[in-house]
Amino acid sequence: MIIILSCLFVTLILSSVVMLLASLLAKKTITDREKNSPFECGFDPKGSARLPFSLRFFLIAVIFLIFDVEITLLLPLAMIINFSNIFTWTVTGAIFIFILLLGLYHEWNQGALEWAN
The missing domain is CATH 1.20.5 (Single alpha-helices involved in coiled-coils or other helix-helix interfaces)
Incomplete structure (x- = not known):
């Protein structure tokens, strides 16, 4: 100790x-x-260095991250097929994919996936 x-x-x-x-x-x-000051090829910058970015791009990036993380949660499901009951494995996978599709439908219905209005 x-x-x-x-x-x-x-x-x-x-x-x-x-x-x-x-x-x-x-x-x-x-x-x-x-x-x-920010460097811009030796010239004085024409605008502010802190320009706001598109909110649509931010929303698409967040949605991508959410679904990307959920895909990484699906990967171990394929690895445990030999160690679990096939019925439990199928029900768990189907429920998880159903929740993913429900979330995707909700985002699509809300218009978050449309880039241009």
Whole structure:
């Protein structure tokens, strides 16, 4: 137990020292307008660097992420077919796919999948 605590203490001290040295050595004290402005091929930027992006694109990206994560939840279903009851496996897979299709239909019905109005 004492060995684990001493290793933990040494790791904590060592990481704190490294972080302190990195923050002291990496400080940039010289700041000017040119270094703080966005670089645009050597010219002054014509617009703001923080332009808003399309809300439709954001919604499509979030929907893609949701369905992508659910596909990764389906992958283990194919791997456990040999270790489970075939009826339970089929019902579980069908319910999961039905919920996915129900969500897709809801998004389609709400108009979230239409790129242009």
